[in-house]
Amino acid sequence: MKPIAVIGAIITIGLALFVVSKLTAPTNALNEVAVEPPPPPVETPTETETKLEEGGEEKPEGTPEEKPAEDVSYQSNPFDLKKPGPYPKAVLVQERFEFGSMALGATKSHPFVVKNEGDAPLKLEKGPLQCKCTMPALKDKEIPPGGQAEIVLEWKPLAVQAGFEKEATIWTNDPANPRLSLQIFGDVVSDDFWEPVDGFSLDQLKQGEARTVTGFIGSRTRDDLKIERVDQVNNLLKIEYTPADEAKLKEKEAKVGYNFTLTLPPSEEISLVRETVTVTVNSATNTQIIWPVTGNRIGPVSIIGPGWYAEKQLVQLGHFRAAKGTEKKFTMLLTDRGEKPLEITDVKVDGPIQVALERDEKWPVKTNERYFLTVKFIPNSPIGVHNTDNAIPVTITTNHPKVPTISFNVSYDAD
Known part of the structure; x- marks a missing residue:
């Protein structure tokens, strides 16, 4: 027998013996571990399936959400007015309504009646509005032939105004009357x-x-x-x-x-x-x-001179340097001569102002007396601005029975 044939026979016999031993050997339960198959995957319901289970309807991806219809107004007539007949006929029973006097902040409204005396449905749309406009009980904004509807204009004024006018435009599909103009007018007054x-x-x-x-x-x-x-x-x-x-x-x-x-x-x-x-x-x-x-209560005293304003009882010292100060001298005439010359007994002033009074001994007129009234800003006083609204009040007390006090204000701009 050839060597190659001998080797092949030996291999064949060995394989046969191995198979027989496996088939006849007892099972060793302690040495073998049973491997359970993996559980099937748990399927998570999709978003669409969840909506369907809850009673929702599946919508194609990308479908926009529904929005409530908007109250649209048009700047121009949106209807095709060139269509062949039959045509509607828009009749506005009343074009203008007067509210009369309205209280500020109050709200008033008025219904305007629109009739359709034509042979086709009358369609309406809102145009430019200057006030609130509603079309209650007007289904699909359409009036059947022979029917009518109300358009309500409402106005709430926010400011007092004499002779206000507000307008609302209503577009129609009536070629003979494509634009209805509704107007309200009146006066807005304060409550009081x-x-x-x-x-x-x-x-x-x-x-x-x-x-x-x-x-x-x-x-x-x-x-x-x-x-x-x-x-x-x-x-x-x-x-x-x-x-x-x-x-x-x-x-x-x-x-x-x-x-x-x-x-x-x-x-x-x-x-x-x-x-x-x-x-x-x-x-x-x-x-x-x-x-x-x-x-302005006047007496037997009159003051004259640049910087004096009698209607305001005001002395204007003007603009100056506070360090230098300033003063103005006025003529003061006293028509009711007293037994004694007029003298200042007291001065009340809340500010850097001094007042002096000097009699003109050379005054030749015998029916009155002349005095010089000097109003002075004290040098080196604090800077400040006192205009007409916050002028410094000055009250002079005198010895004259008919001129017990003289009061005026002083304004200046000291820097």
Whole structure:
């Protein structure tokens, strides 16, 4: 036998013996471990499946969310007016409506009736608007032939305005009347009004003279106006008020109102009259009414010269260096001669101001006396600006029975 054949026979016999031994050998349970197959993968439901389980409908990816319909208005007519007939016929029963007097902040509305007297449905769309416009009970913004609908205009004014006008444009598909113009107009007034508006001027008063002025506070839009309190800063005035009678209310075209009487008592003091009266009323828009009261009480003294303003009882020193100071000299004429020459006995001033008075011994006129009044800013005083609104008050006390005090203000700009 050839060697190669012998080797092949040996290999064949060995493989056969190995297979037989495996088939006949007992199972060793301690040495063998059973391997369980891996569990099947858990499937997570997709977002679409979850929505379907909850009762939702599957939407294709990228579908936009639905939005509520917008209240659209058009700058030009959106309808095709060249279509062949039949045509609608738009008839606006009323084009303008007057609200009359409106209270500030109040809201008023008015319905305008539109009829369709044509043979086809009348379609409507909003155009340019100057106020709120609604079309209630108008399905699909369409009026059938022979039908009618209301268009409501609403206006809430936010400022007092005399003679306001607001317009709303409604486009139609009526070729003969493609644009409807709805207009509202009226006046916007405050809940309350008062006279005078800018306060009271007492003008010039002589020494010992009293002055009385009258005013009015009322309302054209409400009947519950009440005066809650009346205040004044300097307590110079006697103030009284009473409900207005029917004749006065008719004159003022008011539903309710009050007559005011302001009286300045007599006084010998020569000075400006400055008072501020504040009336508080039960109104949401104007809770306080402020009346300035001004006047000028004159006596036997008159002051003349550049820098003196009699209507304001004001001395203007102008602009200057605080370190150097400045002064102005005025002529003061006294028409009522006293037993003694006029002298200053006291000066009250809250600021760096000095006042001096000197008699002109050479004055030739016998009907009056001439004095020189000097108003001086003290050199090296603190810099400051005092204009008309915050001028420094000065009160001079004298020895003259007819001129017990002289009051004025001083303004300057010292740097």
